[in-house]
Amino acid sequence: MDYHLSHFGTQMSQLTGVRAIMKDIIETLRQAGEREFINLSAGNPVIIPEVEQLWRDCTAELMASSEYGEVVCRYGSSQGYEPFIEAIVNDFNHRYGLNLTDRNILITPGSQALYFYAANAFGGYTADGNLKEIVLPLSPEYTGYGGVSLFKEALVAYQPTLDIDEDPHRFKYRPDFNQLAINEQTGCVILSRPCNPTGNVISEEELNKISELAAPYNVPVILDAAYAPPYPALNFTEMTPQFGGNLLHCLSLSKAGLPGERIGVAIGDPELIQVLESFQTNLCIHSPRYGQAIAARAIASGQLGHIAENVIRPYYQQKFTVLEETLDANMPQEIPWFLHRGEGAIFSWLWLKDLPISDWDLYQELKKEDVIVVPGSSFFPGLRQEWQHKQQCIRISLTATNEEIATAMRRLASVVEKVYQGSAVGVG
Amino acid sequence: MDYHLSHFGTQMSQLTGVRAIMKDIIETLRQAGEREFINLSAGNPVIIPEVEQLWRDCTAELMASSEYGEVVCRYGSSQGYEPFIEAIVNDFNHRYGLNLTDRNILITPGSQALYFYAANAFGGYTADGNLKEIVLPLSPEYTGYGGVSLFKEALVAYQPTLDIDEDPHRFKYRPDFNQLAINEQTGCVILSRPCNPTGNVISEEELNKISELAAPYNVPVILDAAYAPPYPALNFTEMTPQFGGNLLHCLSLSKAGLPGERIGVAIGDPELIQVLESFQTNLCIHSPRYGQAIAARAIASGQLGHIAENVIRPYYQQKFTVLEETLDANMPQEIPWFLHRGEGAIFSWLWLKDLPISDWDLYQELKKEDVIVVPGSSFFPGLRQEWQHKQQCIRISLTATNEEIATAMRRLASVVEKVYQGSAVGVG
Known part of the structure; x- marks a missing residue:
């Protein structure tokens, strides 16, 4: 049946930001078959015993x-x-x-x-x-x-x-x-x-x-x-x-x-x-x-x-440490990558200045390497002006295991390297 | 601080219908002191073991x-x-x-x-x-x-x-x-x-x-x-x-x-x-x-x-029976009172045709006899036209004990009788 929605009905039945992307992620995971994805998209906290x-x-x-x-x-x-x-x-x-x-x-x-x-x-x-x-x-x-x-x-x-x-x-x-x-x-x-x-x-x-x-x-x-x-x-x-x-x-x-x-x-x-x-x-x-x-x-x-101070905080803080150490060790020094200062929350945020492709394309490239992050452009609600920066970031969740985070960051480093190289070749 | 509300803020910060009356009821109960009210206003179900x-x-x-x-x-x-x-x-x-x-x-x-x-x-x-x-x-x-x-x-x-x-x-x-x-x-x-x-x-x-x-x-x-x-x-x-x-x-x-x-x-x-x-x-x-x-x-x-069929339903149905039997036995035959057919829910609804006072005044009269009901006019949301019937009803909750319900209905009968008599004297 073709229901008629009010203005608010239309507005509120649209999923905004990251929720729209979640559909793609769920679909990807559903079709994974034998492939094992490292899912760093989740905002769902870990069950800490x-x-x-x-x-x-x-x-x-x-x-x-x-x-x-x-x-x-x-x-x-x-x-x-x-x-x-x-x-x-x-x-x-x-x-x-x-x-x-x-x-x-x-x-x-x-x-x-x-x-x-x-x-x-x-x-x-x-x-x-x-x-x-x-x-x-x-x-x-x-x-x-x-x-x-x-x-x-x-x-x-x-x-x-x-x-x-x-x-x-x-x-x-x-x-x-x-x-x-x-x-x-x-x-x-x-x-x-x-x-x-x-x-x-x-x-x-x-x-x-x-x-x-x-x-x-x-x-x-x-x-x-x-x-x-x-x-x-x-x-x-x-x-x-x-x-x-x-x-x-x-x-x-x-x-x-x-x-x-x-x-x-x-x-x-x-x-x-x-x-x-x-x-x-x-x-x-x-x-x-x-x-x-x-x-x-x-x-x-x-x-x-x-428990918050002595269990929950150290749990995620330590994951951030794994993430930043792995990036520091593996990201190409010459690429203008910038990790946001990890001052809290359960995510880290990576800015890839002059990224030759969009954040959405980078998300797709990472999926090919079995890594799922969230393209950053979903996180600028209400910011209407053009700003390239909006398409140059990704959000990385700290809810996976240390090993998964380290592996994913190594893969990320290599994908990013290729992406910037490809562009250099392309424009060179 | 004097905050400025949006149109919706103004609208949604108003309590409608029975919720506005609940304030008066809570205040009444708070100031009860030694008095013991029979509270038949509640929509809160009883805890059935x-x-x-x-x-x-x-x-x-x-x-x-x-x-x-x-x-x-x-x-x-x-x-x-x-x-x-x-x-x-x-x-x-x-x-x-x-x-x-x-x-x-x-x-x-x-x-x-x-x-x-x-x-x-x-x-x-x-x-x-x-x-x-x-x-x-x-x-x-x-x-x-x-x-x-x-x-x-x-x-x-x-x-x-x-x-x-x-x-x-x-x-x-x-x-x-x-x-x-x-x-x-x-x-x-x-x-x-x-x-x-x-x-x-x-x-x-x-x-x-x-x-x-x-x-x-x-x-x-x-x-x-x-x-x-x-x-x-x-x-x-x-x-x-x-x-x-x-x-x-x-x-x-x-x-x-x-x-x-x-x-x-x-x-x-x-x-x-x-x-x-x-x-x-x-x-x-x-x-x-x-x-x-x-x-x-x-x-x-x-x-x-x-449990719904064998415990919850009989529990409230029996209270309705107590209520209607007490009203039948005590309400003056000559007064045009009409109880709504008790077909379900946890309330009964009484219409007092040609009630000489408003439902709100009746609510106040009943309070004097330590009985609290809800004036019916709160239950006509969206009905804008004048209709005397709106001021002639009360809602009686079935959440009290059998004894309380019977006592309250006897008091109600006597209050109602006085109210109609007072009016007869007044106009006679």
């Missing part, structure tokens, strides 16, 4: 208590499960010297839902038809932001400046404050810190500058802390989470081992919280409670914070 | 298996957890002689989210600015539909006709096919069967008529089966779920004992499913998986269907 055991232990405790019936057999408040909210409040107050109360907290079914509420409650059109922009101050950014606004035209990303260290083949993106416009046309600002896909951690100074730019216009700054401390603590460089004022600190337990349970947490100004909570009530009543109940225990006991 | 035990048993099985890590520690597909989808497909094919495949199924984080996707994917504005209506063919209806559309003006409900049985003081709503307009301006149709708040089950013939009206315009009919068989089987009259064509059959496990876990299931045309699945991917990636994993076991073993 200590982490699974933590959730098993918390579940056993829950099952042994009479709380269980209240948790699963009853509707709860839209704001979230009270013991979980309390655990978050206590832990964050203790760690960061804050004065949070339960009014500062909202639990959502994953943090992506939170970005959907915020993008559409603050971005999009006002009642009198003005477009309020959803500003991504530092592109590349999380590809999912490309899908959260009901109005495509509302999403506006800014091209960064590049800090390049020529010799060690490293680089880092920085917000370009000469370009970044936050003003009365801005509905909200969203950024991930640490950043998926680049592993970038923007500095405290940069973050403060962004929030100060936004404050005079009463614009909320939505901080996506999916990889930040205290959990999952996937920062490989020092960073202190920031709170207060117009900052909405948004955490996720997906990288702390609970992606299946969909738990997002917003921490911020009660006025912001209330807007988002009502949006949630109307949209889906409340978040699932089992995950909240076990997370409440894991946080209150201090175990989640401990 | 057999039901809790079922979920405990399924959880124990899950914990004993290696599946657990995959369920909670990994992201899943947007469509839903595969073993759960498989269990639904097999069970529905077996029960109703269908030929469903996994392509007919989408799992959502509660069925309210599903109505949000559908209302906004099919209702609202088209790309060229035409308003597509979300039609509720039979008002009163579920109050939550009042909150799912991003465009208030898109929601259009129709006044029903009334089948009145004067002597036994019973009545039943029927769709008014002389009024009901489904045409090229219609985006989708939504209706609950059995109906919250009335307990009405519209007939198969009526439902077919609605779906036939919608079919020529390729309009999907969203059937809210939150109280329908096979689970939770909260129908007290014979009814067979309908499938196929433009019907999207939407079930919920909330009344089957899992409201805390937020599980909705859409069954229908793969084209419909795909639109809604993409909407979900963009909005919140996927639904929580623990609830799906335990429900897969409870459905595959046949236990959920068995």
Whole structure:
């Protein structure tokens, strides 16, 4: 039957960014037959035994208590499960010297839902038809932001400046404050810190500058802390989470081992919280409670914070080390390749300056060598201007084994070498 | 800080219908002090021991298996957890002689989210600015539909006709096919069967008529089966779920004992499913998986269907019997009170024809007698025309004990008697 979609129906039934590419990857893996691919495309975290055991232990405790019936057999408040909210409040107050109360907290079914509420409650059109922009101050950014606004035209990303260290083949993106416009046309600002896909951690100074730019216009700054401390603590460089004022600190337990349970947490100004909570009530009543109940225990006991720092962080940090050492040892010195500084998250990001083919073609070349990465051009949602750099990057997931990562990086080095040579021959 | 909301932000931060009244109820209960209220406002199901035990048993099985890590520690597909989808497909094919495949199924984080996707994917504005209506063919209806559309003006409900049985003081709503307009301006149709708040089950013939009206315009009919068989089987009259064509059959496990876990299931045309699945991917990636994993076991073993029919249904049906017997024995014969036929759901619906005060005032009078019900006027989302009937009804929840229900109905009878007498004196 040929159903007629509304404007939003058309918009929301399109898969954006990396999700469109995932189809090709799934198809490739399905048709693999005897071939064994090294899949470095995944955003799905590894099941780390200590982490699974933590959730098993918390579940056993829950099952042994009479709380269980209240948790699963009853509707709860839209704001979230009270013991979980309390655990978050206590832990964050203790760690960061804050004065949070339960009014500062909202639990959502994953943090992506939170970005959907915020993008559409603050971005999009006002009642009198003005477009309020959803500003991504530092592109590349999380590809999912490309899908959260009901109005495509509302999403506006800014091209960064590049800090390049020529010799060690490293680089880092920085917000370009000469370009970044936050003003009365801005509905909200969203950024991930640490950043998926680049592993970038923007500095405290940069973050403060962004929030100060936004404050005079009463614009909320939505901080996506999916990889930040205290959990999952996937920062490989020092960073202190920031709170207060117009900052909405948004955490996720997906990288702390609970992606299946969909738990997002917003921490911020009660006025912001209330807007988002009502949006949630109307949209889906409340978040699932089992995950909240076990997370409440894991946080209150201090175990989640401990495991994040001592198990989850070293696990991925060490994989990044394998990746960068293999690239350093194998990538041709004369090629202008630049690995983004590995400051956090579960990905690394490689920029191949003057790459003679597109990122999509490189992705295809790597597939021929049984290596799957994600072409970088999917990670520039809202950045409309032409910029060759957008077709010169790939995202490499840190979710494979050390051996797989090392093997894949050696193959990558040799593919890249051929690609640049081919071009040299071609133009020479 | 004074944040500026978008049009949707303003719209979605308003709580609609019964949710606005819930604030007053919560406040009343909070200030109760020594007073003991009989709360018949709740939509929160009772924890039935057999039901809790079922979920405990399924959880124990899950914990004993290696599946657990995959369920909670990994992201899943947007469509839903595969073993759960498989269990639904097999069970529905077996029960109703269908030929469903996994392509007919989408799992959502509660069925309210599903109505949000559908209302906004099919209702609202088209790309060229035409308003597509979300039609509720039979008002009163579920109050939550009042909150799912991003465009208030898109929601259009129709006044029903009334089948009145004067002597036994019973009545039943029927769709008014002389009024009901489904045409090229219609985006989708939504209706609950059995109906919250009335307990009405519209007939198969009526439902077919609605779906036939919608079919020529390729309009999907969203059937809210939150109280329908096979689970939770909260129908007290014979009814067979309908499938196929433009019907999207939407079930919920909330009344089957899992409201805390937020599980909705859409069954229908793969084209419909795909639109809604993409909407979900963009909005919140996927639904929580623990609830799906335990429900897969409870459905595959046949236990959920068995408990629904043999425990959940009789539990609430018997409460309805207590309610109607108490009303029959205590309500003044000469007053034109009419109880809606109790055909299902966990509520009963009382119409007080020519009620001399508003439903809101009656709610206040009942509070004085320590009885809390919900004023009926909250349950007419999208019905804009004046109709005195809207202020003459109350919803009475079947979630209290038998004794509480009987006591409350006796108090109700005496309050109602006074209210009508007061009016007779007043006008006499």
